[in-house]
Amino acid sequence: MKAEEDFILLSPGRKNRRIWIDLYETNLTDDVIEALLSHLQKIDEKVFRLCLVGCSLLKREKIARKMTRKKMDMAKQIRFFSDPEKAKQWLVRE
Numbered sequence: 001m002k003a004e005e006d007f008i009l010l011s012p013g014r015k016n017r018r019i020w021i022d023l024y025e026t027n028l029t030d031d032v033i034e035a036l037l038s039h040l041q042k043i044d045e046k047v048f049r050l051c052l053v054g055c056s057l058l059k060r061e062k063i064a065r066k067m068t069r070k071k072m073d074m075a076k077q078i079r080f081f082s083d084p085e086k087a088k089q090w091l092v093r094e
Helices: 002-010 029-047 059-068 084-092
Strands: 018-021 047-053 078-082
Touching: 002 029, 002 047, 002 084, 029 047, 029 059, 047 059, 047 084, 078 084
Parallel strands: 018 047, 047 078
Antiparallel strands: none
């Protein structure tokens, strides 16, 4: 995550990145969710759209609630998907 964060932060522009995070085989513990949200807060100024693919409905709700509690602006640019094709279509559409 840190290497990706550094790469994104060093890239030119603001609100111009479309980011896909694959969570299919990730054990989303509370600590992992907190680390993910911390990472997302750091790159927020660069993100135009963000999709999280492959997490359960319960984890989606948990992530969304935590984002709302933390007053993360990114909550408006995020979508959750179970279907990778639909995620790709949403991510690249204008």
